[in-house]
Amino acid sequence: MNNNYLVEMKGISKKFGNIQALKDVDLELLPGEVLGLIGDNAAGKSTLMKILFGAVIPDQGDIEIEGEPVNFNNPADAQASGIAMVYQDLALFPNLDVAANVFAGREHAKSLLGIQFLDKRRMYQETSKLIERLQISIQSSRLLVERMSGGQRQMVAVARAIGFDAKILIMDEPSAALGVQEAGRLLDLISHLRDQGLGIIFITHRLTDILAVGNRVMVLKGGQRVGILDVKSSSLDDLESMIISGKPVLNNAAI
Numbered sequence: 001m002n003n004n005y006l007v008e009m010k011g012i013s014k015k016f017g018n019i020q021a022l023k024d025v026d027l028e029l030l031p032g033e034v035l036g037l038i039g040d041n042a043a044g045k046s047t048l049m050k051i052l053f054g055a056v057i058p059d060q061g062d063i064e065i066e067g068e069p070v071n072f073n074n075p076a077d078a079q080a081s082g083i084a085m086v087y088q089d090l091a092l093f094p095n096l097d098v099a100a101n102v103f104a105g106r107e108h109a110k111s112l113l114g115i116q117f118l119d120k121r122r123m124y125q126e127t128s129k130l131i132e133r134l135q136i137s138i139q140s141s142r143l144l145v146e147r148m149s150g151g152q153r154q155m156v157a158v159a160r161a162i163g164f165d166a167k168i169l170i171m172d173e174p175s176a177a178l179g180v181q182e183a184g185r186l187l188d189l190i191s192h193l194r195d196q197g198l199g200i201i202f203i204t205h206r207l208t209d210i211l212a213v214g215n216r217v218m219v220l221k222g223g224q225r226v227g228i229l230d231v232k233s234s235s236l237d238d239l240e241s242m243i244i245s246g247k248p249v250l251n252n253a254a255i
């Protein structure tokens with residue numbers, strides 16, 4: 001396989017009972033690119049990404065991360081390989097503040113007289129640094145998530161997912177519930193993360209979002225890969241026609 005890929009998925013198939021959710025699907029992600037993943041409902045988008053995140057185990061197929069074969073049995077395995085995923089429902093703790101959400105499940109502790117305490121100061125400091133690095137519009141790492149707008153919650157979910165060391169970010173319909181302005185901020189964050197070298201896979205129904213920030217876009221239909229387009233030379237019509245017809249248009253961005 002080609003070692004330039006950040007992610008290479010080859011021949012991925014998955015059945016749920018009688019439903020063939022994915023059939024022989026390939027996907028390649030380059031470092032520093034935003035790859036859109038689009039297709040009708042039930043096309044298999046979420047399943048493909050859950051497989052990459054170790055949350056669903058494929059029946060067949062291989063995955064390589066930076067040229068190394070991997071076998072993920074759970075999301076912790078995928079996270080250890082630098083993969084982060086933001087689910088549609090975000091799964092935040094609304095009654096906790098930003099720092100507590102960012103560090104949920106991986107809290108810093110300190111020991112005093114042999115007793116373990118949470119190192120809150122360190123978590124607030126590191127969260128503030130992360131907010132700064134991501135250039136996200138959250139005033140304080142002490143804000144309660146339940147006081148935040150949908151867009152800000154999305155930012156917290158991204159901050160938590162990528163933590164400090166993810167190199168691959170998967171976002172499943174992140175802009176679906178956001179207003180226009182908030183969705184715009186999210187797209188800015190995606191471009192910013194891409195500029196920092198992350199590879200990002202972005203599932204959305206909002207095709208204009210892909211045209212705005214995507215480098216390439218891959219279309220799935222009925223669990224199969226229809227094709228992959230270069231965003232620069234694609235129109236909204238091209239994307240729509242591929243989603244609907246299930247046939248590739250001639251602008252091939254396969255690499």
Ligand SMILES: Nc1ncnc2c1ncn2[C@@H]1O[C@H](COP(=O)(O)OP(=O)(O)O)[C@@H](O)[C@H]1O
Binds near residue numbers: 016019043046047
């Ligand atoms: N856990 C599951 N159990 C049974 N069927 C599932 C499960 N997850 C997904 N499916 C089915 O697999 C197909 C692909 O679903 P999904 O990957 O969620 O598509 P998309 O995200 O493109 O809408 C659908 O027919 C869906 O109903």
Ligand SMILES: [Mg+2]
Binds near residue numbers: 172
């Ligand atoms: Mg889905």
